Amino acid sequence: MSETANIKKEPIISAIWIIPVIALLVGAWMLYQYQANKGATIYISMPHAEGIVAGKTEIKVRSVKIGQIDHVRLSDTKNSVIARAQIDKHYDGLLTEDANIWVVKPRIDETGISGMSTLLSGVYLEFAPGESTKTKEHFELQEEPALIGKDVKGGRFTLLSYDAEVMDVGTGIFFKNYKIGQVETATFDWQNQAMKYGIFVNEPYQNLITLNSIFWVNSGVEIDLSADGINVKTGSISRLLKGGISVALPDQQSPGEYAQEGHNFSLSNSYKDALEERFYDFDYYLIEFEQSIRGLRAGAPVEYRGMRVGTVVEAPANVIIDGMPAHFRTDNTAVPALIKIEYGRIYHDSASAKKFWQSSVDGWIKNGLRASLKPGNLLTGAVYVDFDIYHDAPSAQLTTLSQYQVFPSISSGITVLADQVSDVLNKVNNLKIEDSLAQIESAFADYQSLANEMRTLLNKQDTQDLPGDINRNFAEMTKSMQQFDVTMKQFEKTMASYQQGSSFHQQLQQTLSEFKRLSEELQPLTRGLNEQPNMFIFDKSLPSDPTPRKQ
């Protein structure tokens, strides 16, 4: 019998290898899971790492944790700090390139106290995602918190201020005392020497900003001195501390067109200044005066028969012709003044006013429209530019000097004085002196009749009886005075009982002397008690007296 041997081929790989393979797979799965859950890594560069702790400092969006700082090191140049942070996987999409990041720590400023919760918990980084679709992994830490979140809607405008005081970032924008926005950026434009403020007006209030809006600095305290007394108005504390920028429409003006994003407005020092500076649509004119311009100042009004149409810009005008000032020319002794015709003053729709002015000015000049200087204030000597029609003026037209149009002028001074004298004479002429004399005459006649009536009255018996009545009244008054005298004597008697020598006074004196005597009686006792406090209980044991001895 033979047995056949079954030869089994040994498996090449032992089954035991399953275990390492499974381990490998599990390891790989874990690695994958780790990588898959790890999320993005970002790097934040900052000037210093004050309060930042690796493994502890969190990154939050709207106070929700999205990641954590896991490593802090100095940059390669050693002049800043690079913090590495792990962001949770779900929040990768927040890491947009226009995102902002800043440190939340306790802050006390004009707007109030913030970040107090970090006093105990330590600082954290607040992350404000942007709206961009691109992401990045290197961020710069901002010094200050972002004032306005990326998702806050509203409008941004620019304010230019040439002379108003400097406002801080964060200063509120107020419309009728209600805060509608704030200053977002404040930069000094050194080339134009003006402060340039970027302002943000929250939705829907950006619709309040129209092309004819005016902006002015509101100091927070308004003092109004009027016939009713002094009225002091103050706003909130923060407004008092930081002031604010007010925006409004000039009185009796309807809102114009909406201002576009980024529209430039002028920021004035006060509402009054703002009203003056709101006419953005104007043209410059030069006026050459063949006389002294003493008293003419920048800001003086330009009027047409009492209606204001513009403002004096420079007096004298700094016009340079061939490198020489225009007011020192040899061939022309006139002194130029620069004015601007502000079309908004002529009509609220400045575009149509401009069109009207420009189309009509030549005709007016032909008809005798001339500029002249007129005294505005006799006390200060201030003068203003007045436009008026002078029919007898020599013919003239608009000319050009340098880049300006020159408006024809007419000399004032003696002329003005003559006109004024003539006015006065006319007024005197118009006084109806004859009528007045007639009135005076009739008044005298009235007086005459009054005197006659008085005489009749005095001659009447009743009137003559009057002195008797008066005498009776005097007799009654004398009687009253006598009664008063009696009263006073009684009063004197009453008082006499209290004066020196009176019985009351003597009693008082007596009482006082009794008091004195009593205190003298008590003197040895108090002295003894002073030396021997137990004198009441024990025998008096004061030292014996020295004995006087004869010589």
Place this chain on the structure above:
Amino acid sequence: MRTLLRPQFFAVIGVLLLSGCSQSLNAPVEYYQFEQTIKPMQRSSTDTIAQLRVTTVSLRGALNNRGIAMKLDNNQVNAANYHLWSEAPDQMLTASAHQALFTALDNWMVVKGLPVITDKDQQSYYELEYELHHFNGDNQGNADISGLWRLYYTTFEKGRSLKEIHYFSEVSPLIDDDYEGLVASLELNWQTINKQVAATISALSHE
């Protein structure tokens, strides 16, 4: 034992307390005053040439003390504990001065510190003011009264004016030993001073 001790204990304490409290105050205090003999006198304002008011004598420091003062040395004065004036020295001296001056100035109306006189005729008057610096005995056997006096003249029209100031120092040996001798000597000195004052005042040419 206890019941016996308690009443005995309280009895002893009670006896002690009673004996302590009932002990007589046998302090030998003696009181003195000026003898000041009064002679019957009378004066009418119609017979007098002027009025003199004697104001209350003022004694400096501890001198106005009921204890009779003894100067122990230059800078130490003792006020007696057992030898007292029977009334305040200032009152006693004022009364004594008044009496002495009244006697000496027989054509003057001498009064003692009346507060006011409403009669217009009597609103011109002289005022005498004593200020005593010493009023004591000393260890050398002397009685000492020293000080000053001022004389004022008041008229209805001109008001009050100071006329004279005199300093005086009357030191005399004791008449007898002990405080009786001292008081008698002091009284003698005071009489002498008042006589001098009266002589000065009567020599005044009355305005």
